[in-house]
Amino acid sequence: MPGPDVFDAIASPVRRALLDVLAGGARSVHDLAAPFEMSRPAVSQHLRVLREAGLVAEERVGRERHYRLDARPLRAVADWTGHYERFWLRHARLLRELLEEEG
Amino acid sequence: MPGPDVFDAIASPVRRALLDVLAGGARSVHDLAAPFEMSRPAVSQHLRVLREAGLVAEERVGRERHYRLDARPLRAVADWTGHYERFWLRHARLLRELLEEEG
DNA sequence: ATCACCGGTAAGGAATTTCTTACCTATTAT
DNA sequence: ATAATAGGTAAGAAATTCCTTACCGGTGAT
Numbered sequence: 001m002p003g004p005d006v007f008d009a010i011a012s013p014v015r016r017a018l019l020d021v022l023a024g025g026a027r028s029v030h031d032l033a034a035p036f037e038m039s040r041p042a043v044s045q046h047l048r049v050l051r052e053a054g055l056v057a058e059e060r061v062g063r064e065r066h067y068r069l070d071a072r073p074l075r076a077v078a079d080w081t082g083h084y085e086r087f088w089l090r091h092a093r094l095l096r097e098l099l100e101e102e103g
Numbered sequence: 104m105p106g107p108d109v110f111d112a113i114a115s116p117v118r119r120a121l122l123d124v125l126a127g128g129a130r131s132v133h134d135l136a137a138p139f140e141m142s143r144p145a146v147s148q149h150l151r152v153l154r155e156a157g158l159v160a161e162e163r164v165g166r167e168r169h170y171r172l173d174a175r176p177l178r179a180v181a182d183w184t185g186h187y188e189r190f191w192l193r194h195a196r197l198l199r200e201l202l203e204e205e206g
Numbered sequence: 207a208t209c210a211c212c213g214g215t216a217a218g219g220a221a222t223t224t225c226t227t228a229c230c231t232a233t234t235a236t
Numbered sequence: 237a238t239a240a241t242a243g244g245t246a247a248g249a250a251a252t253t254c255c256t257t258a259c260c261g262g263t264g265a266t
Contacts, residue, residue, distance in 0.1 A: 005114075007113060007114050007116075007119070008114050010110060010114075010183075011108075011110045011111050011113075011114035012253095012254090013108075013110075014254095016110070016183070019187075020186075023186065023187065023190070028212080028213090029212070029213055029214090030211090030212065030213080033213095038254095038255075039255075039256065039257080040212090040213070041213085041214080041215080041255090041256080041257085042254070042255055042256080043213095044213065044214060044215085045214095045215095045253095045254075045255085046254090047214095048214085062212090062263065062264070063211070063212050063213085063262065063263040063264060064211095064212060064213085064263090065212080065213065065214090069187075069190060070194075071187040071188075071190035071191045071194070072191045072194060074184050074187045074191065075191055077180065077184050078181065078184040078185070078187075078188065080119070081177050081180050081181040081184065082181070083123075083126065084122075084126065084172075084174040084177045084181075085174075085181065087126070087172060087174035088174045088175045088177065088178055091173075091174070091175060115223095115224090117224095131242080131243090132242070132243055132244090133241090133242065133243080136243095141224095141225075142225075142226065142227080143242090143243070143244095144225090144226080144227085144243085144244080144245080145224070145225055145226080146243095147243065147244060147245085148223095148224075148225085148244095148245095149224090150244095151244090165233065165234075165242090166232065166233035166234060166241065166242050166243085167233095167241095167242060167243085168242075168243065168244090
């Protein structure tokens with residue numbers, strides 16, 4: 001049982017691309033799979049990972065299943081990277097100061 | 104050659120913990136490995152992943168190697184999650200409005 | 207009723223990850 | 237010079253990932 005971890009879920013470029021598509025609105029699995037050079041079951045399996053991480057929710061509509069984005073778990077990622085913001089800001093500041101000294 | 108991907112590098116809880124430690128300042132491998140119930144080579148291998156992702160830099164000092172954080176690649180992660188901020192904010196707003204209607 | 211479509215699950219294989227122990231070099235200490 | 241310390245790399249095992257094909261149950265169309 002490899003826990004539904006959001007960091008793990010977004011580690012895959014395919015899954016990030018799926019989320020990016022879903023940011024444009026809910027989609028059927030068929031539509032989601034279309035742009036990928038991958039079998040449809042493979043996409044289904046990626047969707048399962050996203051579902052278990054809480055990043056997507058499915059809604060049955062007729063014989064289709066519409067997946068919609070649930071971005072809330074991404075807050076954990078944003079919060080974590082946020083702790084590092086000061087480091088790259090400091091880096092940028094030092095670089096700017098260095099250039100000013102020279103120029 | 105499994106490209107040095109930052110999303111992949113931070114997918115591991117161990118590697119995130121290593122970065123968290125390094126946020127407190129540069130450390131030798133010995134010190135970095137101490138808190139983990141893992142062999143030292145295992146930590147070395149995690150450090151390699153972080154190094155290839157550009158998240159840490161090593162500096163030789165005597166017979167030690169000091170690793171220091173380089174947070175810059177994390178900007179890519181922060182930027183990516185940033186695109187989703189409006190979604191979880193919208194979610195929070197809708198929830199708030201719902202509660203106000205009821206209360 | 208039958209057929210087509212949507213999409214999930216199962217089984218299996220190749221590749222990757224993540225650990226271990228063993229070993230090696232470089233540097234410092236005695 | 238010899239011994240101890242720091243830490244990278246190699247080889248191999250176990251677990252996991254990520255794809256494939258085959259198959260299945262629902263739902264809608266004819």
